[in-house]
Amino acid sequence: MILDRAQPSSRDHALDIGTGTGLLALPLARLVDWVWAVDISAAMIDCINTRALAAGLDNVQTAVVSATSLPLADDSIDVAVSNYCFHHLSRDGKREAIDELFRVIRPGGRLVFADMMFSFRLSSPRDRWVISSKIRAMLRRGPGGLWRLVKTGLRIASIGGERPAPTGWWRQTLEEAGFVGVTVEPLTHEGGLAVARKPE
Numbered sequence: 001m002i003l004d005r006a007q008p009s010s011r012d013h014a015l016d017i018g019t020g021t022g023l024l025a026l027p028l029a030r031l032v033d034w035v036w037a038v039d040i041s042a043a044m045i046d047c048i049n050t051r052a053l054a055a056g057l058d059n060v061q062t063a064v065v066s067a068t069s070l071p072l073a074d075d076s077i078d079v080a081v082s083n084y085c086f087h088h089l090s091r092d093g094k095r096e097a098i099d100e101l102f103r104v105i106r107p108g109g110r111l112v113f114a115d116m117m118f119s120f121r122l123s124s125p126r127d128r129w130v131i132s133s134k135i136r137a138m139l140r141r142g143p144g145g146l147w148r149l150v151k152t153g154l155r156i157a158s159i160g161g162e163r164p165a166p167t168g169w170w171r172q173t174l175e176e177a178g179f180v181g182v183t184v185e186p187l188t189h190e191g192g193l194a195v196a197r198k199p200e
Contacts, residue, residue, distance in 0.1 A: 012078035018085025022048035068096040075106040082113035116164035117192030
């Protein structure tokens with residue numbers, strides 16, 4: 001869905017933020033001229049380098065960097081994608097990452113990403129449904145699921161836990177950064193999909 005909405009072309013220079021094992025970057029490399037694949041984890045970058053080599057892809061450039069500090073020139077990327085990276089960042093970190101993306105995407109370029117999009121504050125029916133469905137799924141697994149639920153709760157409460165943001169927050173943040181044509185839609189699970197464009 002991300003690649004479909006990104007509409008990559010053979011002349012594009014692309015960026016995959018939080019690339020992980022290359023779920024987006026490797027298929028994207030077959031569709032575009034060049035892909036930057038960045039991740040904060042050196043182990044993930046080693047993995048994607050190995051996978052790109054095995055697939056015979058020589059147009060994937062990798063870097064171990066944060067989404068908030070990209071080693072790219074202004075207006076150098078035609079299309080940027082990401083899948084489940086931003087929920088690891090604080091709200092300020094998310095804003096910094098979006099500002100960085102606005103900087104490196106060329107005028108007319110596209111940004112498409114999926115991420116956890118809900119609020120732990122349970123302020124909407126969807127938020128309550130997401131949380132309750134996750135709790136029910138874990139409890140169905142018995143004692144192991146209960147233990148996982150406790151660990152997840154502790155991780156969320158800690159500074160290093162997941163920090164999702166709801167769809168409305170993402171829409172506002174993308175627009176405040178300067179993006180236009182912004183759409184943010186909830187999916188049929190905890191995630192959401194955002195599409196935006198840098199104005200010409």
